[in-house]
Amino acid sequence: MPVYLDFISVFGAQTEPRDRRFSGFREQTTMADPPRGLVFSEIGRSGRQYQICYNLKTAALKSEHKVDMKLSEWSIQPAAFHHQFDIVNGRTLWIVTKGNRDLQERYKELTGKDGRLEDKSFGTVEECFRSSLAAHLMFCHWSTENWRWLILWLENVVEEETSMAILGPRGPGHAHRQYTTHDLQGLQRHDDKTNEVIADLEANVEIMALLCKFYTGLMSNNSISQRLKDAVELDINAFTAQVENMISDFKMQIARATLLVKITKDRKELVTMHLQSQASERMESLNLNMEQDAIVMRIVTIVTLIYLPATFVSTFFSTDVVKYQDQGGGPPNDGVFSNTALYRWLQVTLPLTTITLAAAVWALKRAQNQRWQQEYTKEQKKWPVGEEKDTGSIGLRSDTNSNNIV
Known part of the structure; x- marks a missing residue:
């Protein structure tokens, strides 16, 4: 056959x-x-x-x-x-x-x-x-x-x-x-x-x-x-x-x-x-480890907040704005205040602080724009031109005859 x-x-x-x-x-x-x-x-x-x-x-x-x-x-x-x-x-x-x-x-x-x-x-x-x-x-x-x-x-x-x-068995201590x-x-x-x-x-x-x-x-x-x-x-x-x-x-x-x-x-x-x-x-x-890390960071933050005022004060008084030492080698006096030193310190500190904050804000805005651009590109690929996207939004219209919102 x-x-x-x-x-x-x-x-x-x-x-x-x-x-x-x-x-x-x-x-x-x-x-x-x-x-x-x-x-x-x-x-x-x-x-x-x-x-x-x-x-x-x-x-x-x-x-x-x-x-x-x-x-x-x-x-x-x-x-x-x-x-x-x-x-x-x-x-x-x-x-x-x-x-x-x-x-x-x-x-x-x-x-x-x-x-x-x-x-x-x-x-x-x-x-x-x-x-x-x-x-x-x-x-x-x-x-x-x-x-x-x-x-x-x-x-x-x-x-x-x-x-x-x-x-x-899945309990602790079991193989x-x-x-x-x-x-x-x-x-x-x-x-x-x-x-x-x-x-x-x-x-x-x-x-x-x-x-x-x-x-x-x-x-x-x-x-x-x-x-x-x-x-x-x-x-x-x-x-x-x-x-x-x-x-x-x-x-x-x-x-x-x-x-x-x-x-x-x-x-x-x-x-x-x-x-x-x-x-x-x-x-x-992983969440337990993150909680432990968060506790440690909280402790570090509290310690930092405790020492931050003292650190700032110590740094400020180490400048030439206020002097307690006698330049001639004598005993410490009641202190000497310098308007010029304070003015110069503010002239340098305030502009640097402003520039730093402006740079941080610019970097944050750029990161957000990049993220939004990526999401927009994904949406464009998902919904080609000519197709309608169902956003699932709820339309509101006013019913003039019954004063109700539908």
């Missing part, structure tokens, strides 16, 4: 797996009046055949870390299958695409010397049909492997990363874990992986259900001889029963993974609350 190219297009050398969520089941039957191009009696092809292609996925442990289980690596391995069966001559064609030879080795064991006789008999059409069902069943069994252990690994990882969020945004990122990764597992499991369930439906529908196809139907009816019933058991197991794994998704979301919210609590604790500690 040309559509099989869609199934094998997901394989090949690539940095990241592309289209890994692709799943499908296709069928094509030409059991009555086959095209002349499909009939090759020389090689046992009657042209009356059915073809199906589908893909399944399984979980595989790539590498196991003995010390830290979080560093273990799991992968989802897909496989694509194409099957063609001639209902007249029993000719069978299998094309299996997978990243390694795992399924090839299993098929060799299925049809090898240790395999069951009914799984490797191809003498008649009925035997070929039974052998094809055995191959389908083997592929379905392969797709059920390791999902339980993958989900268990995800559960253990989520429990290890979030257990302290539930059990760790607890300091969470970071990296922990949230890790939980989100595990949440995404679990959702991928659910999607792959649901895809396997859907494909297996379609596979059972296809083979059950063959029993109502009038193009198949009644003799073949009677010979393989019990085999189809046994095949569908075993596949339905696998589907039931898949559904239980899906329920388990769905519960893990809910637990992960709840734990992620709890970790977010811990992050907010940690931020609040840091802000509280």
Whole structure:
């Protein structure tokens, strides 16, 4: 079937797996009046055949870390299958695409010397049909492997990363874990992986259900001889029963993974609350330090206010405005006041004080203008020219008929 190219297009050398969520089941039957191009009696092809292609996925442990289980690596391995069966001559064609030879080795064991006789008999059409069902069943069994252990690994990882969020006390003197945004990122990764597992499991369930439906529908196809139907009816019933058991197991794994998704979301919210609590604790500690600094500054201000008058007086009396010392070296007298020294002191002090205050006022005005300009620029970028800005203001109008303000 040309559509099989869609199934094998997901394989090949690539940095990241592309289209890994692709799943499908296709069928094509030409059991009555086959095209002349499909009939090759020389090689046992009657042209009356059915073809199906589908893909399944399984979980595989790539590498196991003995010390830290979080560093273990799991992968989802897909496989694509194409099957063609001639209902007249029993000719069978299998094309299996997978990243390694795992399924090839299993098929060799299925049809090898240790395999069951009914799984490797191809003498008649009925035997070929039974052998094809055995191959389908083997592929379905392969797709059920390791999902339980993958989900268990995800559960253990989520429990290890979030257990302290539930059990760790936050009170003073207790040991607890300091969470970071990296922990949230890790939980989100595990949440995404679990959702991928659910999607792959649901895809396997859907494909297996379609596979059972296809083979059950063959029993109502009038193009198949009644003799073949009677010979393989019990085999189809046994095949569908075993596949339905696998589907039931898949559904239980899906329920388990769905519960893990809910637990992960709840734990992620709890970790977010811990992050907010940690931020609040840091802000509280910062505010406490600021309060202590404010107390110290208040003490310094009080001490400065106490010493400021004395400092000013001491500085003023150290000038030549008032002199108590005798310039001739005699004992101190009642003091000598100098009008000229006071005048010169005022001439220098007052202009300098005025210039200093003017410079401070100018610097303050400039800083305010720069801040207003930045805010205006942000508003212009937020509200381009031509768009009206809803300022949320309340309009006032006077109702002349009732003297009310609306």
